[in-house]
Amino acid sequence: MKVGFVGLGVMGGPMAGHLLRAGHEVVVWNRTPAKADRWVAEGAERADSLTRLAVVCGFVFLCVGRTEDVEDCLAAMTPAARPGTLFVDHSTISAAGARSIHARLAEQGLRFLDAPITGGSMGAEKGTLTIFVGGEEADFQEALPVMQAYGRRIERVGPAGAGQTLKAANQIAVGGALLGLCESLALVKRAGLDVAQARELLASGAAGSWAFENYGPKILNEDWSPGFSVANQHKDFGYCRELAAELGLPDPLTETAMQVMQDLLDRGEGELTTAAAYRLYLEDGSP
Amino acid sequence: MKVGFVGLGVMGGPMAGHLLRAGHEVVVWNRTPAKADRWVAEGAERADSLTRLAVVCGFVFLCVGRTEDVEDCLAAMTPAARPGTLFVDHSTISAAGARSIHARLAEQGLRFLDAPITGGSMGAEKGTLTIFVGGEEADFQEALPVMQAYGRRIERVGPAGAGQTLKAANQIAVGGALLGLCESLALVKRAGLDVAQARELLASGAAGSWAFENYGPKILNEDWSPGFSVANQHKDFGYCRELAAELGLPDPLTETAMQVMQDLLDRGEGELTTAAAYRLYLEDGSP
Numbered sequence: 001m002k003v004g005f006v007g008l009g010v011m012g013g014p015m016a017g018h019l020l021r022a023g024h025e026v027v028v029w030n031r032t033p034a035k036a037d038r039w040v041a042e043g044a045e046r047a048d049s050l051t052r053l054a055v056v057c058g059f060v061f062l063c064v065g066r067t068e069d070v071e072d073c074l075a076a077m078t079p080a081a082r083p084g085t086l087f088v089d090h091s092t093i094s095a096a097g098a099r100s101i102h103a104r105l106a107e108q109g110l111r112f113l114d115a116p117i118t119g120g121s122m123g124a125e126k127g128t129l130t131i132f133v134g135g136e137e138a139d140f141q142e143a144l145p146v147m148q149a150y151g152r153r154i155e156r157v158g159p160a161g162a163g164q165t166l167k168a169a170n171q172i173a174v175g176g177a178l179l180g181l182c183e184s185l186a187l188v189k190r191a192g193l194d195v196a197q198a199r200e201l202l203a204s205g206a207a208g209s210w211a212f213e214n215y216g217p218k219i220l221n222e223d224w225s226p227g228f229s230v231a232n233q234h235k236d237f238g239y240c241r242e243l244a245a246e247l248g249l250p251d252p253l254t255e256t257a258m259q260v261m262q263d264l265l266d267r268g269e270g271e272l273t274t275a276a277a278y279r280l281y282l283e284d285g286s287p
Numbered sequence: 288m289k290v291g292f293v294g295l296g297v298m299g300g301p302m303a304g305h306l307l308r309a310g311h312e313v314v315v316w317n318r319t320p321a322k323a324d325r326w327v328a329e330g331a332e333r334a335d336s337l338t339r340l341a342v343v344c345g346f347v348f349l350c351v352g353r354t355e356d357v358e359d360c361l362a363a364m365t366p367a368a369r370p371g372t373l374f375v376d377h378s379t380i381s382a383a384g385a386r387s388i389h390a391r392l393a394e395q396g397l398r399f400l401d402a403p404i405t406g407g408s409m410g411a412e413k414g415t416l417t418i419f420v421g422g423e424e425a426d427f428q429e430a431l432p433v434m435q436a437y438g439r440r441i442e443r444v445g446p447a448g449a450g451q452t453l454k455a456a457n458q459i460a461v462g463g464a465l466l467g468l469c470e471s472l473a474l475v476k477r478a479g480l481d482v483a484q485a486r487e488l489l490a491s492g493a494a495g496s497w498a499f500e501n502y503g504p505k506i507l508n509e510d511w512s513p514g515f516s517v518a519n520q521h522k523d524f525g526y527c528r529e530l531a532a533e534l535g536l537p538d539p540l541t542e543t544a545m546q547v548m549q550d551l552l553d554r555g556e557g558e559l560t561t562a563a564a565y566r567l568y569l570e571d572g573s574p
Contacts, residue, residue, distance in 0.1 A: 095478075118492045118493055118494075119492060119493070120493065130488065130491065130492045132488065153488065153491065153492075155484065155488060157480055157481065157484060157485070157488070158479070158480050158481070162478075162480055165474070165475070165478045165480060166475065166480060166485055166488065166489075168474060169471040169472070169474045169475045169485060169489065169494075170471070170489050170492065170493070170494045172467055172470050172471040172474065173464075173467040173468055173470075173471040173489055173494035173496070173499070174467070174493050174494045175467060176463045176464055176465070176466050176467020176468070176470065176471075176540075177460075177463055177464045177467055177494070177496050177498075178463075179463045179539075179540045180459055180460040180461070180462060180463020180464055180467075180540060181460055181463070183459050183460075183463065183538060183539070183540045183541065184456040184457070184459040184460040184463075185456070186536060187452070187455065187456045187459065187527075187530065187531060187534065187536055187538075188452070188453065188456045190534045190535075190536050191382075191449075191452045191530070191534060192445070193444055193445050193449055193452060193453060194444065194445070197442065197444060198444070198453055198456060201417065201419065201440065201442060201444070201453065202453075202456065202457050202460055204417065204440065205405045205406060205417045205440075205457065205497070206405055206406070206407065206457070206461050206497050206498070206501070207405075207456075207457045207460035207461045207464070207497065208496065208497040209460075209464050209495065209496035209497065209498070210492070210493050210494065210495040210496065211464075211493070211496070212460070214493070240474075243474065243478070244474060247474065247477045247478060248477075249473060249474055249477050249568060249569075250568055251470060251474075252466075252470070252543045252546065252547060253463075253466045253467060253470045253540075253543060253544075254470065255543075256539045256540060256542075256543040257540075259539065260539060281536060281537055282536075
């Protein structure tokens with residue numbers, strides 16, 4: 001059975017590559033066709049359209065951008081899809097959106113899993129992603145062996161939308177640690193202490209986090225390349241906020257971190273790493 | 288030379304115990320005298336007053352509460368202290384307060400190091416604390432071998448006040464990770480997902496932190512005993528805010544986290560662990 005892969009960006013591209021190396025017949029499509037060239041050279045079949053991809057594949061993975069991008073791709077594919085086609089969406093979109101897509105596809109005799117990923121571009125390249133899956137258990141069991149080509153930890157966490165819900169929770173926790181890192185090291189810098197010594201000392205104790213280990217060195221090197229971009233973090237916080245509102249839950253941290261990302265966007269810094277918040281702190285203040 | 292220890296609480300008590308076991312002659316004082324009993328039984332000498340302690344010790348450690356508590360203790364000791372007495376303050380107080388105490392004691396021919404600690408009650412009991420020291424290098428070198436009785440990582444991070452500055456930075460980073468944990472797991476809980484599965488999955492990825500490892504289990508067990516209390520975290524955030532204002536630095540995370548701690552204080556929950564913020568999220572909302 002041919003496997004479709006829609007969206008060959010910094011995450012999707014390497015994931016499609018892992019599917020190829022695992023021996024799958026992979027059919028690829030990307031909005032910007034040139035991004036498919038590398039994977040076609042590695043043996044993927046190029047689909048000229050999403051309709052064509054849907055016709056030839058019984059299994060379709062998506063790794064695109066926002067809820068509306070997923071909706072658009074599915075709208076182009078579902079009329080042509082074979083009955084029972086399983087769509088697995090690795091994009092980070094809204095949990096409500098994922099639930100609604102799931103219900104709509106089910107009415108059309110199609111299947112859908114929300115399966116957002118974490119682990120960054122490094123995880124995509126190494127094939128060590130973590131995948132939070134929401135949807136039917138049987139569909140999950142069917143997709144699992146295929147996803148193992150690029151995922152190391154792959155767990156079903158609940159019904160439709162549960163994967164996106166856990167991804168939102170993940171982004172909130174990442175955001176807290178990241179903002180803590182940036183606000184903390186900016187204070188150290190402005191106070192004239194040694195930022196490298198501080199990062200190392202703080203990382204070894206109760207302040208320690210993945211963010212300290214991975215974003216700390218970027219701050220020290222003033223390397224603002226993503227990694228995970230401000231624009232993407234801002235997008236994801238929007239889904240966190242939407243979900244919190246739906247659940248009637250206060251979200252003060254999300255609001256605060258989202259505002260910092262908004263400030264960076266307003267400066268035209270959406271394509272920088274989220275750790276660039278460190279610089280924002282230092283440039284905004286007047287000592 | 289006798290070593291004084293002032294403040295035998297959950298941190299100071301075990302620290303004084305380590306000094307005893309390292310072979311020091313330790314003279315102890317505590318505001319509530321009964322708290323000294325255990326250490327007197329283990330071989331410490333009890334001082335009836337701070338004046339008496341200052342008279343017999345050339346080296347005095349403090350581990351009390353707020354800036355004003357340190358000021359009060361020093362006011363009682365400095366008139367009686369021998370010239371050159373070295374005071375080492377392990378309390379978490381304001382950086383400006385530490386600088387001012389340092390300057391005042393220097394005028395009196397006395398010496399002062401700000402040396403706040405991290406590592407929690409467990410670190411105090413095991414003798415594995417991290418200590419951030421501000422002050423003169425020579426004074427640091429003199430205190431270092433004594434502090435090694437209870438500290439594993441002990442670093443001078445700059446001049447007077449630098450230790451408290453780094454402690455403030457530490458509390459900001461801890462606060463971000465903690466708030467991220469609580470806001471994240473509250474979302475998971477309210478959405479009806481499995482909180483234990485979520486904690487384990489999130490902790491293994493980019494959301495991972497000391498807070499997830501150490502406070503996550505408390506949340507799962509609904510164990511709100513401190514650890515580190517809401518009241519202490521709130522106190523420390525006050526010092527973070529003061530320092531940020533002094534440095535002209537924005538502090539949105541500190542403000543947000545401090546407000547959450549204030550909300551817990553307003554509910555009379557100051558003596559709970561900071562992870563009780565999780566419960567606050569869930570009780571405040573109306574789904």
